[in-house]
Amino acid sequence: MTAAPAPGVAGRLSFLDRYLAVWILVAMAAGLGLGRLVPGLGDALAKVTVTGVSLPIALGLLAMMYPVLAKVRYDRLDTVTRDRRLLIPSLVLNWLIGPAVMSALAWLFLPDLPEYRTGLIIVGLARCIAMVIIWNDLACGDREAAAVLVALNSVFQVLAFGLLGWFYLDLLPRWLGLGDGQGLDVSVWHIALNVLVFLGIPLVAGFLTRRLGERARGRTWYETKLIPRIGPYALYGLLFTIVVLFALQGDAITSRPVDVARIALPLLVYFAVLWTGSMALGRAVGLDHPRATTLAFTAAGNNFELAIAVAIATFGATSGQALAGVVGPLIEVPVLIALVHVALAARRYFPRAATEPSPDGTDAARA
Template identity: 75%
Template sequence: MSSPSTRAPVSAPVGQPGVIGALSTPDRLLPVWIGLAMAAGLLLGRLVPGLNSALEAVKIGEISLPIALGLLLMMYPVLAKVRYDRLGAVTGDRRLLVASLVLNWVLGPALMFALAWLLLPDLPEYRTGLIIVGLARCIAMVLIWNDLACGDREAAAVLVAINSIFQVVAFAALGWFYLQVLPGWLGLAEGTALQVSAWDIAWYVLIFLGIPLVAGYLSRRLGERARGREWYEERFLPKIGPIALYGLLFTIVILFALQGETITSQPGDVARIAVPLLAYFALMWGGSFLAGRAIGLTYERTTTLAFTAAGNNFELAIAVAVGVFGVTSGQALAGVVGPLIEVPVLVALVYVSLAGRRLFSTTPAPKGSVHA
């Protein structure tokens, strides 16, 4: 495996020793690049006067245009690599689809609700913000983590699409249930109403998933039709591939530049918010990975299941928290801390996932479940 942009097909037997040691230099240094991007963003946000205001002023609706641009650049090469003619093999895998739905829309929100109440009983604003993060299932960066960990690219595209549909349909209803109804049933506290428009959520999904998905699909269809699959995969994809890494690092810099002052001025609060997030990512990813193996999924699809279940759509969570509670609210701060914790943790889990390949059989995966 090379960088998220140029990774070669997976051909070594599962369980081959030295998988991580065989990573290319960009892959081995990816945590360093991400750490430097986070630090650069925090420093820019603190040291450059007026930068936050300038970045916030450039918006499409409530979406920061620089962040949207970075996400589009990050996601397009990954979606351009998807073999769309293999999606039928994914949609026919009921074990994968059912497991993903249960993990994402039943266990994930419930786990974040439990951790938020258990670990932040005295901080209602941060608790509410974390619950909102738990409701926002990942539709963006998960494609990068999945690709780095040699997950099933086609399966990731399908599961992300399913998450997008459920996000539009169920986000507001789940917010009402977990913030207003369930706390009342459990006698914990008076509920907090969450008024979120399904149209607003659909807009975020369209920007962060719809545009790069359509662009990736058209690139493959038109490119293969004009020049053939060999040219497309051996010449075109390697050229556009590095854009994914650049888009990822650019997005991280801009995101942390926007929130640098908030994060660095409240280190104690950030630490309190980080504890349930760390527990959430560890439990969701580890539980999903073990569940995938237990139900007989291949390594590639188990990895995809784990990352799509553990990741969260922090763009949506921040937008909802800011729109409902205000930009200076504790709920918004909890949303901002989400990517601060998620990015390095999920990068670390990429390496854990690769090390876990030896737990799987060396039997070749079904057609459509490995990268080509």
């Protein structure tokens, strides 16, 4: 999978890569249309679930993540784990700043809509472990760094999600005199299972594919022959996931446009502020462009699969909390694909490593 839309590189992109933003918008529209026009489609898609997530979505997520994780050079992970300039800001952004920013925006923009406000806060607590892999790869981020940060987010998600839910939804509102607060009935084991399925399975599969492939045919064959063959399936999985996700909730989204708009506004502010601030922080602490990009996308992305599952399990499938969770990817997908292009354009402001494509496209596009 190639991702470098600079003029000199665009000619070498595949048709799918070159017009990815268009395909994503088409997939969203197709999903919304199917959900609206086909009676009972949402119920049928939601009937069978994996850890509270529709089985078709689960399959799409696994198909989406596996090729990217098969690209990771696992023998280089130690260079990431030693980089405190990356790890410490990532943990702070994800588990201190991110939830606080989303909570503040939810109260600021939705003071009179407690269900939607709660749903947004849940989205902010669910740090991304899935689709961020795609955005990072498209933006030429550091794949090894993404693997490490996603793994860290997974561990912290299991340990901290329930605690942060209690703090932001129950304790903090009572402290500030904003009401009695709401509890969040979520099992640690449910979150752990979610992490195991949506990160563990593709991670193990990707690791074994590289290990066995390199052992059998060597790294050159693996990266020049095998990876180009399986790489496009990440985007196929992404588009399939988007179609199914929006088909599930097409009627809810299209029947309440004003509510969707009110939920969308704080989400837009959240993604813009957190991504831009994280990218600037990465530059300020001396990270190169690939790792600053990874820092930004892992900080701004959210695990909407977990957020939707928790909202439905706790408040019901037709609740305002669940609708807020569904609007999350409706806004996240086009915004973060736009930020992929911003990240690529920002390469000129970072020192360039010898192996990194130049902004004017004079170097080879990244595979």
